[in-house]
Each structure stands twice: as C-alpha cells, then as structure tokens.
Amino acid sequence: MEYKGIEVLDSITVDCAIFGFENNELKVLLVRRNIEPQKGIWALPGGWIGVTEDVDDAAKRILEEATGVGGIFMKQVSSFGRVNRFPDKRIITIGYSALVQPQDYSLRPGQDTSDVVWQPINEVGQLTFDHNEILEAALKSLRTNARHALIGIELLPEKFTLSQLQALHEAILGVSLNKRNFRTKMNKLKVITALNEWQTEVSHRPAQLYTFDKEQYYKIVNEDYEYELIV
Amino acid sequence: MEYKGIEVLDSITVDCAIFGFENNELKVLLVRRNIEPQKGIWALPGGWIGVTEDVDDAAKRILEEATGVGGIFMKQVSSFGRVNRFPDKRIITIGYSALVQPQDYSLRPGQDTSDVVWQPINEVGQLTFDHNEILEAALKSLRTNARHALIGIELLPEKFTLSQLQALHEAILGVSLNKRNFRTKMNKLKVITALNEWQTEVSHRPAQLYTFDKEQYYKIVNEDYEYELIV
DNA sequence: ACAAAAGTGTTACTATTACACCCATGT
DNA sequence: ACATGGGTGTAATAGTAACACTTTTGT
Numbered sequence: 402m403e404y405k406g407i408e409v410l411d412s413i414t415v416d417c418a419i420f421g422f423e424n425n426e427l428k429v430l431l432v433r434r435n436i437e438p439q440k441g442i443w444a445l446p447g448g449w450i451g452v453t454e455d456v457d458d459a460a461k462r463i464l465e466e467a468t469g470v471g472g473i474f475m476k477q478v479s480s481f482g483r484v485n486r487f488p489d490k491r492i493i494t495i496g497y498s499a500l501v502q503p504q505d506y507s508l509r510p511g512q513d514t515s516d517v518v519w520q521p522i523n524e525v526g527q528l529t530f531d532h533n534e535i536l537e538a539a540l541k542s543l544r545t546n547a548r549h550a551l552i553g554i555e556l557l558p559e560k561f562t563l564s565q566l567q568a569l570h571e572a573i574l575g576v577s578l579n580k581r582n583f584r585t586k587m588n589k590l591k592v593i594t595a596l597n598e599w600q601t602e603v604s605h606r607p608a609q610l611y612t613f614d615k616e617q618y619y620k621i622v623n624e625d626y627e628y629e630l631i632v
Numbered sequence: 633m634e635y636k637g638i639e640v641l642d643s644i645t646v647d648c649a650i651f652g653f654e655n656n657e658l659k660v661l662l663v664r665r666n667i668e669p670q671k672g673i674w675a676l677p678g679g680w681i682g683v684t685e686d687v688d689d690a691a692k693r694i695l696e697e698a699t700g701v702g703g704i705f706m707k708q709v710s711s712f713g714r715v716n717r718f719p720d721k722r723i724i725t726i727g728y729s730a731l732v733q734p735q736d737y738s739l740r741p742g743q744d745t746s747d748v749v750w751q752p753i754n755e756v757g758q759l760t761f762d763h764n765e766i767l768e769a770a771l772k773s774l775r776t777n778a779r780h781a782l783i784g785i786e787l788l789p790e791k792f793t794l795s796q797l798q799a800l801h802e803a804i805l806g807v808s809l810n811k812r813n814f815r816t817k818m819n820k821l822k823v824i825t826a827l828n829e830w831q832t833e834v835s836h837r838p839a840q841l842y843t844f845d846k847e848q849y850y851k852i853v854n855e856d857y858e859y860e861l862i863v
Numbered sequence: 864a865c866a867a868a869a870g871t872g873t874t875a876c877t878a879t880t881a882c883a884c885c886c887a888t889g890t
Numbered sequence: 891a892c893a894t895g896g897g898t899g900t901a902a903t904a905g906t907a908a909c910a911c912t913t914t915t916g917t
Contacts (some may be wrong), residue, residue: 410643410722410724411643412641412642412643412644413643413644413724450713450724452722453715453722454715455713455714455715456711456713456714456724457713457714459713477710477711479708479710480687480708480711480726482681482686482687482688482690482726483686483687483688484684484685484686491641491683491684493641493644493681493687493726495711495713495724562869563869563870564868564869579907579908579909580869580870581870581871581872581907581908581909582906582907582908584870584871585905585906586905586906589905600869600915602916603867603868603915603916604866604867604868604915604916604917605866605867605868605869605914605915605916606867606868606869606870606913606914606915606916607868607869607914607915608868608869608870609869609870793896794896794897795895795896810880810881810882811896811897812880812881812882812897812898812899813879813880813881815897815898816878816879817878817879820878831896833889834888834889834894834895834896835888835889835890835893835894835895836887836888836889836893836894836895836896837886837887837888837894837895837896837897838887838888838895838896839895839896839897840896840897
C-alpha cells in the first residue's frame with residue numbers, strides 16, 4: 402500500500418500515547434482526525450509503518466510528525482489485534498508510549514489532523530476506535546514504573562522541587578502520598594541530588610531544588626527489577 | 633495472502649513461547665522448521681493470523697496446532713518489528729507466552745514442522761530469526777511474575793509440595809532461595825492451602841501436600857500490582 | 864502576626880534475611 | 891544408626907506507615 406508516496410504495510414499501524422506533566426496535571430497528547438473514518442473524533446496520534454522502516458522508528462517518526470520534535474525514546478506498550486477494532490478493514494495496531502515536557506514542544510496538526518492538544522488525563526473523553534484501551538494500557542505501564550520511583554526524569558525540568566516530584570507521582574498514580582515518607586523513600590533510592598539552590602519569588606518558605614542522579618536513575622531503570630527477588 | 637485455504641494477513645505472524653516444568657527443570661516448547669526459509673532450524677511455534685481472527689485467538693490456535701490441546705490462556709509479550717528480522721520479506725511478529733504442564737500434552741509435529749520437543753531452558757541453542765530474543769522477552773515477563781509469587785498454578789499439578797513450588801521458583805529465577813524464608817513468604821501471601829495429605833513412598837520424611845487458593849491467587853494476579861504503591 | 868508551603872523527629876509496626884536446629888521416613 | 895529431605899524457632903536488620911511538629915518566606 403502506498404501513503405504519501407511511501408510504500409507502507411497495509412494492515413498494521415502504530416498509535417502513540419504521549420504523556421506530559423504541566424500545571425501539576427498529567428496530560429496526554431490527542432489529535433482530532435481530519436480524515437475518514439471517524440473524521441472529527443479525537444484520537445491518539447498514529448500512522449502507517451514503512452516497508453523499510455523498523456516499527457520503533459515508525460513510532461518516533463509519528464511522534465515527530467505530531468509534535469515537531471524528534472529523538473524521543475518510544476517504549477512499546479502492547480499490540481491490539483481484535484478483528485473489529487478498526488471499521489471496514491482489518492488493521493492491527495502497536496501501541497507506543499513516551500514521556501515529554503509539554504513546554505519543549507510547539508504543537509501543530511499533522512496532515513491528517515485538524516487539532517493537537519495536551520488533554521488532562523482526567524478529561525479524556527471517548528476516543529476513536531480502541532484508543533481508550535490503548536491509552537489505559539500505556540497508563541498502566543506508566544503507573545508500574547512510578548510505583549518503583551522510576552519516573553520523572555523525562556517529565557520534569559532539569560531542576561525541580563520535591564513537592565513537584567511528589568505531585569507528579571500523585572498525578573500518575575491518582576492517589577495522595579505522605580510527604581514525610583515520600584521524601585524518605587526518594588532519599589533512600591538515591592535517584593535525586595540536592596542542589597545548593599532554592600526556589601525564588603514564592604510567598605512561602607522556598608523549596609530546595611534537586612536534580613536526578615542520572616547514573617543511578619538509569620542504573621535502576623535498566624536493572625528493571627531483575628534482581629528484586631522474593632525471599 | 634492465502635495459507636491452507638484460509639485468508640491470512642501477509643506481513644504479521646504470531647510466535648509462542650510455551651513454558652513447562654518437568655523434572656524440576658523449566659522447559660520451552662520448540663519445533664524444527666520443515667519449510668524454507670531456515671528449514672531444519674529450531675524455532676518457537678508460530679503461524680499466520682487469519683483475516684477474520686483476533687490475534688489472541690490466532691495465538692491459541694497455533695499453540696493447539698503444535699501441542700494438540702487448546703483452551704490455554706495466552707498472554708501477549710511484545711511485538712518484534714525490525715525490518716530485517718525475517719529474510720526476504722517484511723514480517724512483523726507478535727510474541728505470546730503460556731504456561732502448561734508437559735505431562736498433559738502429547739506432542740506431535742504440525743504441518744510445517746518435523747519435530748516438537750520440550751527443551752530445557754538452559755539448553756536452548758541458536759533459534760531461527762529473532763526467536764532467541766522473543767524467548768528472552770517471554771522469560772523476563774515470567775520472572776517478573778515469579779518475583780511476586782504469582783507463578784505455579786499452571787505449571788504444577790493440583791497437589792504439590794512446598795519443595796516442588798520452591799524448585800519451580802528457583803528454576804524460573806535461576807537462583808537458589810532460602811527454604812525457611814520461602815515458606816514464610818508463601819504462607820503470608822495466602823496463595824496456598826495446606827491439605828491434610830502427605831507424600832507417600834519417599835525415603836525421607838514425607839512432605840505435606842498443598843493446593844493453590846485459586847480465589848486468592850487470581851485476585852492477586854488481577855490486581856497486577858495495581859495497589860502496590862510507593863510510600 | 865498570619866498564611867502557606869517546606870521540611871524534620873519519632874515511633875509503632877511489618878517484612879526481610881540469615882542461621883541453627885529438630886522431625887519423620889526408608890534402608 | 892544414619893542419610894535424606896521436610897519442617898520450625900528466633901533474632902537482627904531494614905523498610906513502611908502514620909502523625910506531630912518546626913522552619914522560612916511573603917503579605
């Protein structure tokens with residue numbers, strides 16, 4: 402099958418759940434379809450896979466087309482293969498997920514979309530096809546990571562306060578956490594480093610700024626719980 | 633594309649990593665390819681997806697064709713989409729995984745395979761295409777479950793001893809565990825129930841038999857760590 | 864002085880880890 | 891009697907959870 406002059410696979414697509422954190426809210430990138438079927442309905446950004454393109458690369462390209470920025474690490478979530486998930490035609494889709502900082506991106510609709518927005522995760526309505534299901538799977542994987550305190554490096558600015566980090570975890574997990582214990586845990590994990598800098602221009606005691614200890618952070622991410630044995 | 637008289641998708645396949653536990657060893661089901669390309673090379677059982685068949689159902693059917701028994705729950709592991717993973721043709725595959733008891737199955741080669749064997753996990757050599765990678769991903773997911781003590785109900789007989797259960801965990805995780813602590817943990821999780829029955833005809837103190845508390849077992853499985861929060 | 868958010872002390876409880884030891888059976 | 895695996899007691903340490911309190915800023 403050909404699409405925009407490129408030979409693509411005709412029964413597989415990629416759909417992306419791109420998460421951002423802004424104003425202490427977890428948001429997801431949605432586009433409004435400007436083509437049939439389901440024209441006008443909100444959807445996760447998605448697209449076809451080139452015949453000579455790795456699926457991981459297709460996911461990156463599709464994100465880039467939707468947001469204007471590339472080089473983001475896309476993680477595969479799962480594939481979705483029910484017969485009737487897409488009307489008229491049999492299409493299997495592979496769901497991908499990524500975490501970014503909305504302020505780094507200037508959104509512009511792609512060729513087949515009329516709008517692009519950062520939608521608060523609690524205000525996502527009915528999406529097209531099985532995209533709500535894909536989004537749920539991506540969220541679940543995000544939560545699994547957050548429970549192990551391995552989230553934030555992509556979603557927060559270089560310097561951040563512990564309250565911001567806690568708000569992020571609360572937004573992702575959808576629960577409220579105990580301040581004292583959250584801090585104890587973060588310190589114990591050694592994934593953050595205190596800077597000799599403080600917030601300014603706030604009408605209360607300024608919070609100390611922190612950065613992620615990238616070495617320790619990625620060390621834990623790559624271990625991937627491999628050594629977390631029972632007993 | 634047509635295969636054995638059925639219309640199938642032509643650039644997607646399913647490959648299955650089927651695990652079994654026998655003689656205190658973790659094993660995986662391998663088939664020897666009897667068609668080109670890579671005829672004669674060992675592989676995970678796999679096949680095409682019917683145009684009117686859910687991908688999950690395709691996985692079940694393929695397992696059934698390889699082992700002669702159906703109705704097993706197949707869990708999706710991941711998809712594999714590198715351009716050159718399959719020679720000559722662009723094919724993306726979706727990896728599935730299942731756990732069974734080898735003694736329940738009588739193996740017979742399918743139409744495109746010359747042999748089917750239960751291969752000990754430590755004696756798996758070079759497989760065809762990227763099947764070693766698919767197997768690794770399936771194993772990793774299996775280990776993640778085992779670390780949370782959520783393994784065994786599919787791999788052990790109805791009644792089993794705690795030593796068998798421990799041997800299973802050790803085989804999957806590839807480590808040795810402390811007997812005392814293993815038992816304490818299993819009891820605490822309440823996923824097993826002691827029976828009023830003991831081993832017979834062993835030349836040492838007979839072990840007490842246990843069953844899984846299915847309700848508690850599946851309750852934990854379905855929670856899927858959803859409530860295991862940090863802090 | 865007060866509001867607001869940052870940040871710390873402490874305690875009770877639960878889980879993990881590591882050893883040492885006892886028990887019941889067949890030979 | 892002893893070899894073999896089954897099975898338990900216990901104590902030190904580490905992690906979790908809950909709550910109360912102090913600190914520093916702007917208004």
